[in-house]
Amino acid sequence: MVNHAELHNHLKALRKKAGLTQAELASQVKVSRKTINTVENGVFIPSTVLSLKLAKALGTTVETLFKLP
């Protein structure tokens, strides 16, 4: 299982800043709400494609969204 030690993300903060709920963001990137939840909690590391979609939906870059510890 992937944990926070391997990847830090700012998805939750950026999503809230964009005024989106998990369900709304999930709808935009065509995944389930659970997937957004697991990414936010550091349980699941998304693929490059999903990372790019998330960054695009939030109007940011992948580097801003995810950072190595």
Add this chain to the structure above:
Amino acid sequence: MTSSLDQFSAIDKLSDNRRRMLLILGISYLFWQVPQLHALEPLINSRTGLQGLLWACGFIPFCVSVIWLVRIQSQMKAASADTQAALDDELVKSNKIKATNFGYISVFLMAVVMMIGTDFINVSAGDVARLCVIVGVVVPVISFSILERMHG
């Protein structure tokens, strides 16, 4: 037109139903198949009616869960492309791979245990094959269901 929240509560509902039905399917398959092991004949004597009861407790829910899963599958196929994509997204695919790996490792371990165990206890080849099939079906199905629950 449905809002994204409506759409996603529908996705969550379908996903939860699928997870629950898979859990019922796995457990009921266990109840259905385990009493049929010849090695358990002294414990679950067919004359007491316990074997029949356990068989019914397993077989009936198993059939019901299969019918429900087929129904859920048809609902998924009838859903929009976005809903279908969300129901089989990369988290689900990752969970499927993990569950398959758990099943593969469990069958492998079961085969090793049986190879060693049959030197000490008398187990028929039919029972060994049945046990491997039970583990091969139950472990991936239940572990997928648990992984889906954990990530809820």
